[in-house]
Amino acid sequence: SQQGEEDPQALSIQEGENATMNCSYKTSINNLQWYRQNSGRGLVHLILIRSNEREKHSGRLRVTLDTSKKSSSLLITASRAADTASYFCATDFGGQAGTALIFGKGTTLSVSS
């Protein structure tokens, strides 16, 4: 499967702590994206990192990409209760029309106050 796989499946932390989620994939990618989903509804795009980038920041989010290990990590610093959600990585293999993002099964993050 070319699917990205997140690790851990579930993560419970206290407010103020950092949360780290990992994503592994199997074949070369054009880019990798992280999405957030609240309560099983629509997904919201968080950040995109291209294959030639190693690290990106957006507010309290930090994403790294290691193409040699075919893995990415999402770090949420100083977590808040409102960060409670499921987080998905999606790998984009590029190519002609008909390419689709392949989503992993997600990491469920619970932040307690």
Next chain:
Amino acid sequence: GAGVSQSPSNKVTEKGKDVELRCDPISGHTALYWYRQSLGQGLEFLIYFQGNSAPDKSGLPSDRFSAERTGGSVSTLTIQRTQQEDSAVYLCASSFTGFSGNTIYFGEGSWLTVV
């Protein structure tokens, strides 16, 4: 509209009936996608439309599933002779152009329950 709009939000149908799910993408977006998400699972790609190109139907799970996109805008996903395993959230998304590197915007999904 401002975002991707899907209808109905929730649908309960009897096994064997046909259902239609509608998606209205963001105005100007040429690419449209359908995904399915079963309870507690990741997203399963179903079908992808890009402009006037032939759609990528490689993710449709069976010939009971079909989708159309009329006029390059609104899309309808049809499930014929629904089965209980079809129960899931059906998510539609759109992007300005097709991948790669484009942010895709999701609708809130249509919850389908087959009883």
